[in-house]
Amino acid sequence: MCVMSETRWLNETEQRAWSGFLETYELLDRHVDQQLRQEGGLTKVQYEVLHHLNESPAGHLCMSELAERMLCSRNGLTYQATQLEKAGLLRREANPADERGVLAVITDEGRRVLHQAAPGHVSTVREGLIDLLTDEQVAQLATIMDITRRHLRGLVQLPPARKRAAGTTH
Amino acid sequence: MCVMSETRWLNETEQRAWSGFLETYELLDRHVDQQLRQEGGLTKVQYEVLHHLNESPAGHLCMSELAERMLCSRNGLTYQATQLEKAGLLRREANPADERGVLAVITDEGRRVLHQAAPGHVSTVREGLIDLLTDEQVAQLATIMDITRRHLRGLVQLPPARKRAAGTTH
């Protein structure tokens, strides 16, 4: 740990890529969240929960699986599930295959709210990102983000329920 | 509000660009924060505060200006400044030009901690983003993020202290 090579600082372009990435995310995240709250009565996180459930063929996922897809901690998901359940957009069911498990199920009302919010949400994403770029740039961005997401998936330790990757330490 | 045009849903590439962007940020943010906490004893937010102050020629900024650069709310910055002040990395001074104002000043210790944390931080950013891409891709990303950040700056309402943009409503 003492042989440290010379630090390769970021050059001007790399700096712009990194700080632009951070800044764009901050702004876009806020923008999307604001829009969803105002027009859909949902937070961005809640929209994502419903979206993932809706995408799932059966309309339900067990809590752990859902937390993993959301890239949030299990307790974080428990919290959101409770909120959504209060709002009647999600229901919890016992997992028939595993007594411990809980299935998060999107309700009809949940689907209704999601479908109602979706167009405005997509518009916001277009307005804040996609439609600002040429088709070629969108394709470039998609390629770049595919590279990074795949790499980071293996690199980053998610909150609690992490898949034990390569070597378990003992 | 009733004439709604057909929703232009995201095509497969646009979808990848958007979801990849979200996922990459989530993972990278976590990764960077973890690294800074472990090796630098700082959170990502605290690192950014110190970084902004260090970048500033005089080594200080008034709280509002700093909050704006950080894209965080003023109370959020007050909180972080308090933390950093406790840790001795930042000092508050009266703003000679405006009795109301407070200058956040980076201390010598703050600079020391920042400089010590910087190399590891840069490595992490390289490892999680920059070095995964070709020079051309980094340039593409920089270009794209410049477009979006500039556009979103004007579009998104920041927390409390927003610059009054075009029309004030009354």
Place this chain on the structure above:
DNA sequence: TACTAGTGGTTCCAATTGGAATCAAGTGGG
């Protein structure tokens, strides 16, 4: 079956964040 370890979810607690209210100080018009 009994024992141990691992997994799924929740609960508890501490940290962080945003919004609204508050307070002090600057600004412009009588």
Place this chain on the structure above:
DNA sequence: CCCACTTGATTCCAATTGGAACCACTAGTA
């Protein structure tokens, strides 16, 4: 100079998040 209004910063409170502890159930093994 006084008043209304804006601005800079903080405080208070509610919402959200992560980590650790905890409980219930499953799985592997003797």
